[in-house]
Amino acid sequence: MLRVSAKAVIIRDDKLLVTANRDDAGEFFLLPGGGQERFETLHEALRRECFEEIAAHVEVGELLFVRDYIGRNHEFAADDGDAHQVEIMFACRVPDDYVPARGEVPDKGQFATVWLPLDEIARVRIYPAALKQVLPARALVPAYLGDVN
Numbered sequence: 001m002l003r004v005s006a007k008a009v010i011i012r013d014d015k016l017l018v019t020a021n022r023d024d025a026g027e028f029f030l031l032p033g034g035g036q037e038r039f040e041t042l043h044e045a046l047r048r049e050c051f052e053e054i055a056a057h058v059e060v061g062e063l064l065f066v067r068d069y070i071g072r073n074h075e076f077a078a079d080d081g082d083a084h085q086v087e088i089m090f091a092c093r094v095p096d097d098y099v100p101a102r103g104e105v106p107d108k109g110q111f112a113t114v115w116l117p118l119d120e121i122a123r124v125r126i127y128p129a130a131l132k133q134v135l136p137a138r139a140l141v142p143a144y145l146g147d148v149n
Contacts, residue, residue, distance in 0.1 A: 003085045006046035007033035008092035009064050009135075015115035016135060017094065018126070019053055019102075022109050028125040029116055031089065032056075034107070042088055052105035054113045056098055061091040067128055067145040087128070 010017035018029040034049035100113040130148040
């Protein structure tokens with residue numbers, strides 16, 4: 001089944017706002033956001049998901065990136081080989097006084113929300129990993145990233 005997901009790219013002071021998560025392999029980071037529900041616009045889905053995960057009312061801006069994630073083509077094929085997700089990433093803003101917090105409906109494994117310095121992205125496990133190339137380079141132009149993890 002195809003899943004559509006809206007994700008927030010929130011950058012402030014050369015830091016990216018991410019959820020911090022843990023699995024059997026350790027700590028990893030994700031953009032806040034998640035699955036679109038039936039009859040919900042992408043912007044509505046993104047605002048709802050961000051409030052649930054990071055306790056923030058986000059302002060949704062321009063489209064930045066689109067990625068396919070076809071599970072059978074990546075390192076997690078054994079666990080989610082049937083997965084096909086299209087992620088649509090938007091530039092977003094949080095209020096100036098926002099302090100990172102975990103929302104009331106965090107994702108499984110999410111233990112915090114943090115500002116991740118852009119110059120550290122290359123050294124951490126972040127998904128999609130393609131963010132390691134496009135964010136530090138400031139390649140914030142609309143782009144189809146392809147089937148990447």
